[in-house]
Amino acid sequence: MKVLGIETSCDETAAAVVEDGHRIVSNVVASQIDIHARYGGVVPEVASRQHILTILPVIKQAVSEVPWEEIDGIAVTYGPGLAGSLLVGVNVAKAIALARNLPLTGVNHLEAHIYANWLDPASSKAKRTSRRDSEVRFPCLCLIVSGGHSDLLLMTGHGQFEKVGRTRDDAAGEAFDKAARILGLGYPGGPAIEQAASSGTPSVPLPRAWLKGSHDFSFSGLKTALWHLAHGGEIPVADAAASFQLAVVDVLVTKTIEAARKFKVEQILLSGGVAANKALRERFLANSPVPVLVPSPHLCTDNAAMVAACGYYHFQAGQTSGYDLDVVPSLSLG
Ligand code: KG4
Ligand code: ZN
Numbered sequence: 001m002k003v004l005g006i007e008t009s010c011d012e013t014a015a016a017v018v019e020d021g022h023r024i025v026s027n028v029v030a031s032q033i034d035i036h037a038r039y040g041g042v043v044p045e046v047a048s049r050q051h052i053l054t055i056l057p058v059i060k061q062a063v064s065e066v067p068w069e070e071i072d073g074i075a076v077t078y079g080p081g082l083a084g085s086l087l088v089g090v091n092v093a094k095a096i097a098l099a100r101n102l103p104l105t106g107v108n109h110l111e112a113h114i115y116a117n118w119l120d121p122a123s124s125k126a127k128r129t130s131r132r133d134s135e136v137r138f139p140c141l142c143l144i145v146s147g148g149h150s151d152l153l154l155m156t157g158h159g160q161f162e163k164v165g166r167t168r169d170d171a172a173g174e175a176f177d178k179a180a181r182i183l184g185l186g187y188p189g190g191p192a193i194e195q196a197a198s199s200g201t202p203s204v205p206l207p208r209a210w211l212k213g214s215h216d217f218s219f220s221g222l223k224t225a226l227w228h229l230a231h232g233g234e235i236p237v238a239d240a241a242a243s244f245q246l247a248v249v250d251v252l253v254t255k256t257i258e259a260a261r262k263f264k265v266e267q268i269l270l271s272g273g274v275a276a277n278k279a280l281r282e283r284f285l286a287n288s289p290v291p292v293l294v295p296s297p298h299l300c301t302d303n304a305a306m307v308a309a310c311g312y313y314h315f316q317a318g319q320t321s322g323y324d325l326d327v328v329p330s331l332s333l334g
Pocket of ligand 2: 273
């Protein structure tokens with residue numbers, strides 16, 4: 001089954017075709033980063049207008065090598081995200097579903113991030129004999145670390161989630177973005193901090209919020225400590241970036257592994273833009289007592305292949321949406 005995925009929840013206009021929930025046939029992402037960078041963050045009105053301009057060329061490119069007759073269904077992100085941005089994707093998806101008489105399914109962006117773990121990281125040309133399906137074992141613990149969320153979810157089967165931890169203030173990606181702004185490193189902050197940290201040493205002791213007895217996270221105290229550090233001293237930016245990154249990685253890895261032990265999961269699944277961070281990936285792989293799955297870096301950040309993969313499992317479970325599908329900007333998971 002080939003599913004066309006559409007993603008417009010934030011500042012990436014994306015479309016992809018994925019076969020059987022794992023083989024990427026095409027994966028097109030038009031980033032608006034350059035447009036928003038001058039404002040230091042995403043401007044919602046600008047984002048939705050840009051999606052309108054870009055969505056049709058992006059979809060055309062995604063289906064350029066697949067005849068429409070071979071597309072079996074459409075999956076679209078309907079939340080969480082920016083209302084005006086989500087509306088563009090959802091309405092285009094509904095229009096195509098109606099015109100082509102294809103089944104439609106609305107996908108939760110957070111669930112889609114998790115399903116990036118089912119995607120074959122190789123390109124469309126590569127053939128793969130084993131299904132990713134056989135590689136993921138339930139129950140697993142999913143850590144979603146994106147610009148808007150830091151959630152720990154226990155996944156017991158396809159579409160079955162129980163939230164066991166969340167951030168009490170800033171999301172991990174948001175913390176990276178704010179830290180980069182404090183250090184004058186630009187937007188988006190994650191890659192900028194990672195780059196700066198690579199030439200620094202984590203020599204500055206920064207606080208970690210362990211929140212003992214809970215699987216929740218908190219990053220606002222760390223952000224404030226970094227602000228005082230940046231405004232008060234002679235610390236080189238690279239060292240401050242390395243110290244900040246280490247503090248975030250320490251907390252995410254330690255607390256996730258603690259939860260993995262408690263819930264006796266088979267695996268840990270990482271996802272979301274922050275999971276592209278090399279230090280985080282390496283620490284997880286080195287320290288986890290259970291196998292850790294992590295998508296390729298370009299499949300951690302927003303894309304539509306993960307939406308198509310997630311949509312495939314919705315279709316398998318008979319979950320389709322009607323033409324009354326609406327955006328839910330504050331949608332949660334678990
Ligand atoms: O998942 P994503 O692309 O969009 C949301 O759903 O939010 O995540 C974007 C977030 C941004 O905050 C960005 O700074 C962060 O992921 N990010 C990173 C890295 N790449 C992206 N954070 C740390 N290290 C990275 N390499
Ligand atoms: Zn995302």
